[in-house]
Amino acid sequence: MTGAELTDCCDAVVRAYLARHPEATVVALGEGLGAAFWRLDNGRLHWLTVQPPEPAALRRMLLPDGARRWTVGCPVADPRWLAAVPAPGRGVVVLARGAGRRLSVAQVRGLAARCAQRFPGGALVCDAPSWWAAALARGLPGTVAMRVRRPAGLRYRLPVLRALLPVVCELRFAAGGELPGNPAARRTHCR
DSSP: OOHHHHHHHHHHHHHHHHHHOTTOEEEEETOTTOOHHHHHOOSSOEEEEEEOHHHHHHHHHHSOOOSSEEEEESOTTOGGGGGGOOOGGGOEEEEETTHHHHSOHHHHHHHHHHHHHHSTTOEEEEEEEHHHHHHHHTTOTTEEEEEEEOOTTOOOOSHHHHHHSEEEEEEEEOOOSOOOOOGGGGGOOOO
């Protein structure tokens, strides 16, 4: 199993969301200098990278902000970055690659609950071990569906090995009234 297989699986989930919401904002949590924007860009999406302040400053130096792609300096676990997402009514998909390594299940459940409230009709996509994904799904308010996808190369027969292998989780948030967008808020920095 390679990281490329997980990347391909996450990309497929995001592409499917963008097929339904082509002008959505993709929020990439802690992506570093990742190239996902260029892999997934449909010419209409908006891309927000959330990084802690120091890595965000470095990212802005190497990959300057543009009209549809920008970086916010804010810790991933800090909920203030949610206000930096413009026009949530266009759709929002939060991409949390490596969430199972960086955040606890409780932190991701809290993140999902805040996103479900702020981004109705949106989604959270993350990769994590199978057992972790099962714990995430239990009674999560504001979600209407959870889809778990196992990358193609991961086909172990022993249940104990399957539980340790990473999967891609897609949590879909319940649709609701549109929230007003705040284009000026997208440049917000959390300190």
